[in-house]
Amino acid sequence: MKGLVLKDLMCLRKQLIIFGYVVVGVLVLSVMFVLSARFGNIAMANQAMVATEDLSASDIADLSTNVLILFMLLPLATVGDFANVFTEDGKAGFFNVSSILPVSIKNRVLAKYVTIFAMFGIGAFIDIIIAFVLSMLTDIISFTDFLGIITSATSVMAIYSALVIVFCFLFGYGKEDYARLISPFLMLVTAISLNFSNIRKSITAGDIELINRCMNFIKHKSYVLLLIAVFVMVVSYFVSVRIAERKRGIV
């Protein structure tokens, strides 16, 4: 099985190279952010806020923090798209090889999930290091809040990947784009359906309370998303195994 994980990582080689570039980019941005937060515009905005009690200056600092968080999540997003493995396997006709290996169908499916965890592990690890350094050097956001954001982002990406894998197994080779489209759509529909009344109230009232609540949820209740991600992953694995066994490993 380990060999199949290595093969999947080889398939994602290009993505890993892009990941490297993105990490470098995020590191540069982080350094710039730290410098700005200490000596530049963000620091000045903070000083202005303190001096004039002008709330708009505080918004600037918040805004820049949010932008940085978005940039920080880029490494995760880069490694999160797993459908490329299916595309590469389909192009090569790898089924001819995998079906003759001394690896059961269950383990062949499991190898895909292990690869996802390996990729997310790399992405999350890098993000945590950046978050740790940033929280040490600036006092705009705490490490705990950063950790919450990273956990939430990893969980959302894990849910997305879990759905993508199931759909890739279900649709078969060459239909990865459908899996890529249907998965986020399904996630969005579920999220909207579960919060429909809150969204309606917020739109009717015309306030940004919902966004603030969302941000708070992401920062402080990320464990809920993590639990959902674990549950979806487990269900996705068993469904994928069932589909793969029905198709005798041909996806």
Place this chain on the structure above:
Amino acid sequence: MEEIKSVVELKDVTKDYGDFKLNQVSFTVPEGSVCGFIGQNGAGKTTTIKLMLDVIKADEGEIRLFGESIGKDSARLREDIGVVFDEMGFHEFMTGRDINIMMKNIYKNWDEDVFFDYLKRFSLPTRKKCGDFSRGMRMKLQIAVALSHHAKLLIMDEPTSGLDPIVRNEMIQIFREFVIEEDHTILLSSHITGDLEKLADEVVFINAGKIVLAGNKDDILEKHGLLKCKKSELEKISEPLIVNVAPGTFGVEVLVNDRKACEKLYPQMVIEPASLEDIMLFYVNKDSKNVGNMTAETD
């Protein structure tokens, strides 16, 4: 006397696809032999191989590899099997080194020294992407993989098709070396009967999903004969001896299933040894151009 073990055993195996049916297929492959699995395209060779490897499930019947039923633990059994398909299946960006990394983490008995020795012997570059390999090189790469985990059974599906005669001979030489070990067995599916005639000890002939002939190659070749006669002489030949009749250069050619009996019964007629290709062709065309039709034409 020591009993000959069967490495592959198929008993009444049936697989129905609706438009194609593998019907009650039964044969065995003795340990240490080279078994040629012949039949025209679409006869059911690849389906049978896929059933053996548990890639697809049989509707009925039993398949045993190394004396064990495949249903229980087919993945473990595949540890001792090397497989070569007519299409490569490795990713085009992969190099010999990448394949080695992957395989040594899959096969317990993977021997990277053997693998790199084969790559060297086949003049396959280890750092070149296999997408840039020619068909012959791709086939050699597959064979190198199949032989590098100390497999006891080599199953090959049309490994020599589309290759030039020099590469084909090279392959056949490698297969010969493989079966020098007493417990090594080869099941070689092909429609190129010339290769099998050089290499095979046993022959299994499949046509339209049914096993037509199975047994020792020399026995099959010895039993069958190609009788050449005039159309008018055809009715003299005993019908149970005739497999099929085909028009020849100066009359008709008849494939007979008991050459010695024919030689005794019809000493005036010319009976030549039949090749595997002759046997295959006559059996394949048996339903469409049978003796009944030919005798009717003669009348």
